[in-house]
Amino acid sequence: xxxxxxxxxxxxxxxxxxxxxxxxxxxxxxxxxxxxxxxxxxxxxxxxxxxxxxxxxxxxxxxxxxxxxxxxxxxxxxxxxxxxxxxxxxxxxxxxxxxxxxxxxxxxxxxxxxxxxxxxxxxxxxxxxxxxxxxxxxxxxxxxxxxxxxxxxxxxxxxxxxxxxxxxxxxxxxxxxxxxxxxxxxxxxxxxxxxxxxxxxxxxxxxxxxxxxxxxxxxxxxxxxxxxxxxxxxxxxxxxxxxxxxxxxxxxxxxxxxxxxxxxxxxxxxxxxxxxxxxxxxxxxxxxxxxx
Amino acid sequence: xxxxxxxxxxxxxxxxxxxxxxxxxxxxxxxxxxxxxxxxxxxxxxxxxxxxxxxxxxxxxxxxxxxxxxxxxxxxxxxxxxxxxxxxxxxxxxxxxxxxxxxxxxxxxxxxxxxxxxxxxxxxxxxxxxxxxxxxxxxxxxxxxxxxxxxxxxxxxxxxxxxxxxxxxxxxxxxxxxxxxxxxxxxxxxxxxxxxxxxxxxxxxxxxxxxxxxxxxxxxxxxxxxxxxxxxxxxxxxxxxxxxxxxxxxxxxxxxxxxxxxxxxxxxxxxxxxxxxxxxxxxxxxxxxxxxxxxxxxxxxxxxxxxxxxxxxxxxxxxxxxxxxxxxxxxxxxxxxxxxxxxxxxxxxxxxxxxxxxxxxxxxx
Numbered sequence: 041x042x043x044x045x046x047x048x049x050x051x052x053x054x055x056x057x058x059x060x061x062x063x064x065x066x067x068x069x070x071x072x073x074x075x076x077x078x079x080x081x082x083x084x085x086x087x088x089x090x091x092x093x094x095x096x097x098x099x100x101x102x103x104x105x106x107x108x109x110x111x112x113x114x115x116x117x118x119x120x121x122x123x124x125x126x127x128x129x130x131x132x133x134x135x136x137x138x139x140x141x142x143x144x145x146x147x148x149x150x151x152x153x154x155x156x157x158x159x160x161x162x163x164x165x166x167x168x169x170x171x172x173x174x175x176x177x178x179x180x181x182x183x184x185x186x187x188x189x190x191x192x193x194x195x196x197x198x199x200x201x202x203x204x205x206x207x208x209x210x211x212x213x214x215x216x217x218x219x220x221x222x223x224x225x226x227x228x229x230x231x232x233x234x235x236x237x238x239x240x241x242x243x244x245x246x247x248x249x250x251x252x253x254x255x256x257x258x259x260x261x262x263x264x265x266x267x268x269x270x271x272x273x274x275x276x277x278x279x280x281x282x283x284x285x286x287x288x289x290x291x292x293x294x295x296x297x298x299x300x301x302x303x304x305x306x307x308x309x310x311x312x313x314x315x316x317x318x319x320x321x322x323x324x325x326x327x328x329x330x331x332x
Numbered sequence: 333x334x335x336x337x338x339x340x341x342x343x344x345x346x347x348x349x350x351x352x353x354x355x356x357x358x359x360x361x362x363x364x365x366x367x368x369x370x371x372x373x374x375x376x377x378x379x380x381x382x383x384x385x386x387x388x389x390x391x392x393x394x395x396x397x398x399x400x401x402x403x404x405x406x407x408x409x410x411x412x413x414x415x416x417x418x419x420x421x422x423x424x425x426x427x428x429x430x431x432x433x434x435x436x437x438x439x440x441x442x443x444x445x446x447x448x449x450x451x452x453x454x455x456x457x458x459x460x461x462x463x464x465x466x467x468x469x470x471x472x473x474x475x476x477x478x479x480x481x482x483x484x485x486x487x488x489x490x491x492x493x494x495x496x497x498x499x500x501x502x503x504x505x506x507x508x509x510x511x512x513x514x515x516x517x518x519x520x521x522x523x524x525x526x527x528x529x530x531x532x533x534x535x536x537x538x539x540x541x542x543x544x545x546x547x548x549x550x551x552x553x554x555x556x557x558x559x560x561x562x563x564x565x566x567x568x569x570x571x572x573x574x575x576x577x578x579x580x581x582x583x584x585x586x587x588x589x590x591x592x593x594x595x596x597x598x599x600x601x602x603x604x605x606x607x608x609x610x611x612x613x614x615x616x617x618x619x620x621x622x623x624x625x626x627x628x629x630x631x632x633x634x635x636x637x638x639x640x641x642x643x644x645x646x647x648x649x650x651x652x653x654x655x656x657x658x659x660x661x662x663x664x665x666x667x668x669x670x671x672x673x674x675x676x677x678x679x680x681x682x683x684x685x686x687x688x689x690x691x692x693x694x695x696x697x
Contacts, residue, residue, distance in 0.1 A: 074455050127656040130689045133454060134402060138597050139655045141590060145648030149641050157640070217690040264462060264586075271459050306470045309463035316460050317448040 044176055046293045052182035054289020055189035056251065059244035060266035061273065061281035062193060063237040068275050069200065070209035070233035073125075073136040077144035078241060079263015084147060085113045085238075085245025086162070086254040087155050093246075094163050102165050110242040117238025121231040129227060130216065144259065151256040159253035162246065185247045189282065192243065197278045209233055268312040274322025283323065287311065345526040347519075364511060368504040376503050377575075382608075382615045383510040384571045389596050389607035390514075390521055391565030396593065397602040398525065399557040400537030401450065405461030406565050406592050408468040411584035412438040413566025414573035418485045419478045427490045427497075431513075431570050438566025443559035450554045465589040472581035484580025487573050499577055510571055517564055521604060524560070533557050537602075594651050600663025609662035613650070618643040659686075 063078045075081075091097045092105035100108070124143070128135050166180040200206035212219040212226045219226050248254065248262070269288045273280025288308040296304025315322060338344065348354040368376055392406045417434040421427065449460050472479045479485065490497040490509070497505040524530045532553040535543035544550050573579050591614065599610025621643050658664045664684075672679045 124652070124656075131659065135655050135659060137402070137455065137458065138594065139652060141594065142648040142651035142655070145644055146652070149645035149648070152641060215690075220690075260587075261466075264459075264466070267459055268463060271456060275455070302470050302474050306467045309467050313460060313463055313467075316452055316456060320452045320456060322456075 046297060047290065048176070048178055048182060050290035050293045051286060052179075052185050052251070052289070053292065054269075054286035055185045055282075056244060056248050056285075057266045057269045057288050058282040058285025059189050059192065059240065059247060060263065061270035061285045062196060062278060063240045063244065064267055064270040065273075065276060065278055065281040066196065066233055066237045066240060068213070068270075069278075070213050071230045072133060072213040074133065074140070074267075074275075075237065076137060076140040076263070076267075077147060077259075078140075078237070079259035079261075079266065080144040080147040080151075081113065081117070081238060081241035081259075082245040082248060082263065082266075083151060083254060083256060083259035084116070085109055085242030086249035086258075087151055087160070087245075088112055088242065089246035089249055090160050090162050090254065091155075094160075106243065106246045109246060110239045113238040113242035113245075114235040115238070117241075118231050118235035120238075121234035125230070125234070126227060129230070144263070148256045148259065155256065157255055157257075159255045160249075161253045162249035164250045167250075181250050185251070188243065188247065189285075192240065193278055193282045196240075200278065205229075205232070265308055268308055271322055272312050272315045274324035277322075277324035280322065280324035347522055347526075361515075368507050373503050376507055377499070378615060378619060380499075380503070380507045380510050380575060382611050383507070383514050384568055384575050385595065385611035385615055386608045387510075387514050387517060387571065388565050388568035388592060389599065389611050390517060390604070391561045391563075391568060392592055392596050393601070393604065393607045394521065394533075394564065395557050395561035396596060397606065398530070398537060399533040399554060399561075401554060401558065402454070402458045402593070403461040403558075403561075404458045404593055405463070405465035405468075405586075405589050406561075407584040407586065407589035408461075408465045409438045409442060409562040409565040410569030410572060410588070411468055411472055411579075411581075412441050412562075413569030414579050414583070415472065415475075415479045415485070416566070417570035418487055418573050418579065421488045421490075422485065427492055431567065434570040435563045435567045438569070439559045439563030442562025443555060446555040446558040447551075450551070450558060462586065462589065465584075465586045469581050469585060472584070480580065482580060484578055484583070485573075486578045487576075490574065499575060506574065510575075513567060513571065517567065518604065521564075525604075529553070529556060594647070598651055598654055598661055600661030603660075603663040605666065606661055606663040609666070613662070614647070617647055617650075621646060 060078060060082055063081070064075060067073055067075045067078075088109035089105060092100050092108050093102055098105070120143075125136070125139065128139060164181065166184065169180040171178045171180060171183065200210060208219070208224045209229055209232075211222065212224050212229050216226055245254075248258075265288060266285065269284035270281050271284070272287055273282070273284030288311065291307050291311050292304060295307035299307070348357065367379060371379060388406070388410060391409070392403060395401050395403050413434040416437040417430045420430040420433055425433070445464065449457065449464075452460055473482055487499075490506075492505070492509070495505060496502070497509065499506045525534075532543065532548045533556075535546065535548050536550055536553050536557075540550055543553070569584075572583070576583060595610035595614045596607060597610070598613055599608065600606030654661060660667070668684060671683070
């Protein structure tokens with residue numbers, strides 16, 4: 041029972057990692073850029089959610105608050121691409137890595153100025169409520185997180201596999217110039233995908249804030265862990281991101297419980313290194329050696 | 333502007349391109365040697381910090397700038413160097429063997445890690461090294477006999493040629509130690525770059541496939557570059573241990589790794605100058621901000637609220653502008669200025685215009 045209980049909390053945590061990893065994968069799939077500021081976007085989403093929902097601020101109903109936060113962060117993502125990231129359009133991946141690292145620093149600073157550095161958390165309608173199944177206790181928050189994540193992953197999966205826009209996104213990531221020749225508006229596609237990943241980050245942020253406390257610097261390490269999850273799954277595969285998130289989420293509490301102290305925190309990274317060493321492209325690898 | 337005609341094959345690889353070039357560096361050397369007698373002890377300390385971070389930057393430049401493998405985890409190797417050096421000195425080793433030992437330890441650690449890790453490329457390599465840096469933070473806490481656990485270790489005084497060298501008591505002597513190490517490493521680095529191995533690094537950076545086709549052993553080149561890079565960074569870590577006087581796991585957080593990469597980028601990836609320019613910016617930017625704030629406060633009466641993390645934010649903004657407008661970093665700026673001076677009336681505006689590029693997938697390399 042103990043193990044099952046750990047598993048439930050691990051899965052719920054893993055779903056938040058998975059949600060955030062989805063944001064990484066979205067951008068990677070559509071523009072082959074890696075957004076190191078994704079964790080900080082999530083932090084912004086969490087603070088927006090708190091601002092709209094909490095009683096001491098706007099005091100809106102939960103669903104309206106989360107929708108507003110998602111819309112605003114989506115718009116923010118769109119503008120970010122239009123105003124900042126478009127300037128380095130077509131440059132190597134590495135430029136984007138550095139640019140988003142710098143953006144992350146700026147977002148952290150801005151959030152610190154706006155919301156302060158004290159930890160804050162979200163007031164949700166289901167705080168403290170639990171479902172009891174025999175001896176197993178499932179907090180309603182965890183159930184909501186799991187359902188949201190699974191739903192969002194399936195929607196995005198079908199979006200990429202089935203819709204014209206999704207396929208165009210994949211094409212533009214694999215070869216920008218060829219995508220141009222095929223009549224795909226690559227720049228507009230990039231902006232759309234950044235907006236989409238802003239929306240996903242906002243949802244992840246609200247879920248994160250519903251479960252724990254948020255402060256401006258939370259995005260850095262959480263973002264790296266979620267990135268590790270995305271890499272375990274193989275960056276570029278949506279189900280892979282979810283699986284990676286779940287693995288990271290489950291490994292963490294178990295390593296913390298059954299292994300010597302200190303190992304629990306680094307277990308996700310060790311897991312990621314192991315996966316990368318054994319399969320350098322992640323579980324659902326998309327890298328192949330070029331044939332010359 | 334002077335035209336140089338090459339009359340010997342050595343002209344292509346000489347360290348100095350003629351007398352004027354040599355004279356410039358002689359002037360720089362004279363300035364650096366005279367600095368301790370001109371600057372106050374506070375600014376001398378800052379200058380020493382610039383030297384130490386330049387050394388760390390040089391280490392990272394070798395693997396990221398000249399071999400093209402992005403590492404986001406070099407603080408880990410600084411930590412290995414620092415802890416090795418301090419632990420050995422506390423056990424009675426002399427400073428110089430302990431310094432060499434720290435270079436060797438980090439170099440060997442780098443070589444061991446390089447094999448599995450350098451099979452990855454691009455973003456996978458970056459995240460793997462980032463993970464290494466995070467893992468080493470916790471290892472530094474757990475390996476208490478060497479690292480002193482959470483409390484960390486204090487740097488014992490350096491005994492050199494019968495002189496007791498201490499960062500605070502004799503800042504000049506410590507400055508000269510750092511300068512000597514840095515100059516030796518820089519000369520070695522320049523020599524490496526013009527040797528066969530150094531050229532194979534550049535070939536691997538520019539195209540792995542063509543390097544392999546030309547007979548470069550890519551795995552060997554990458555491993556060698558990574559190991560040397562770690563050794564240099566380990567040296568920098570050892571000196572940093574003495575500069576900071578006390579180090580624990582917090583001295584080498586993952587943020588330091590990230591800042592180190594940003595430092596190299598802002599200086600200019602792929603140029604030896606870049607490592608130095610970047611270190612100057614990283615160390616002196618907080619000072620400049622503090623001075624500017626005081627000036628605005630006193631002279632103009634403008635009060636700027638002291639937001640925490642202001643200097644990091646400004647640094648990030650600088651990086652942002654640099655990536656967008658000048659991808660070759662400060663070295664690129666300097667290069668343009670130098671060209672303008674050399675060509676004086678003939679410089680044309682479009683000379684360094686970037687050609688339009690399209691992102692190529694890195695899923696096939």
